[in-house]
Amino acid sequence: MPAEWTFFAFAVPAVILVGLAKGGFAGLGALGMPLLALAMPPVQAAAILLPILIVQDAVGVWAFRKTWDGHVLAVTLPGAAIGIFLGWLLAARVSADAVLAAVGGISILFGGYRLWVDRRGAITASSQSPGWVGTLFGTVSGFTSQIAHAGAPPFQMWVMPRRLPRDIFIGTNAIFFAAVNWIKVPAYAALGQFTAPNLWATATLLPVAIVSTFAGVALVRRVSAERFYGLVYVLMIVVGIKLLWDALI
Numbered sequence: 001m002p003a004e005w006t007f008f009a010f011a012v013p014a015v016i017l018v019g020l021a022k023g024g025f026a027g028l029g030a031l032g033m034p035l036l037a038l039a040m041p042p043v044q045a046a047a048i049l050l051p052i053l054i055v056q057d058a059v060g061v062w063a064f065r066k067t068w069d070g071h072v073l074a075v076t077l078p079g080a081a082i083g084i085f086l087g088w089l090l091a092a093r094v095s096a097d098a099v100l101a102a103v104g105g106i107s108i109l110f111g112g113y114r115l116w117v118d119r120r121g122a123i124t125a126s127s128q129s130p131g132w133v134g135t136l137f138g139t140v141s142g143f144t145s146q147i148a149h150a151g152a153p154p155f156q157m158w159v160m161p162r163r164l165p166r167d168i169f170i171g172t173n174a175i176f177f178a179a180v181n182w183i184k185v186p187a188y189a190a191l192g193q194f195t196a197p198n199l200w201a202t203a204t205l206l207p208v209a210i211v212s213t214f215a216g217v218a219l220v221r222r223v224s225a226e227r228f229y230g231l232v233y234v235l236m237i238v239v240g241i242k243l244l245w246d247a248l249i
């Protein structure tokens with residue numbers, strides 16, 4: 001564990017962003033993991049955040065437990081499991097610097113993609129694409145989620161063109177990532193990351209996560225998220241570049 005002040009200087013903003021994202025500001029949470037990786041090894045950072053994500057997922061699953069698309073989940077979740085396994089192989093068999101570079105690269109790609117989408121660009125699959133395409137996107141989503149808790153873009157690239165009703169889309173998204181996060185638990189356990197210090201760090205951050213989630217729910221109807229989304233995505237790119245630099249030097 002790094003020096004306490006260094007850890008909390010990065011961890012508290014990271015968890016606040018994750019909480020705001022779960023509360024309604026979708027997309028902001030993707031910065032949490034790269035930001036925390038500035039203070040500690042990326043695999044450790046992801047393991048500390050994982051239980052927090054699982055607790056927050058429970059709220060979304062309960063709220064939308066009656067509105068979800070079984071076909072989408074049946075197609076994407078098997079692929080996600082494969083992607084998580086591949087992400088575990090990467091973390092288990094390569095150096096910490098290689099994982100850091102992967103997190104940095106995913107952060108840059110995510111931030112760049114979201115900036116492009118916000119300017120009315122898009123990369124999507126056909127609304128009539130076959131199930132195996134959804135499994136492929138699920139695999140990519142599982143991999144990026146395992147490495148950097150950033151699985152949303154690949155999942156949404158396949159699901160959004162299908163134009164599901166709003167509540168069904170939100171419920172399907174909530175259940176998919178709740179399942180993905182539970183599937184990641186054995187992978188992080190196999191990496192030896194559920195240590196007492198890591199779990200203690202999670203416990204200290206959990207109140208911040210809960211408060212920020214409720215803050216997101218309260219603020220999402222009052223604040224135009226677009227005002228600061230651009231800044232967050234630019235920051236993701238900057239943080240990604242820093243992580244890549246640290247990995248390469």
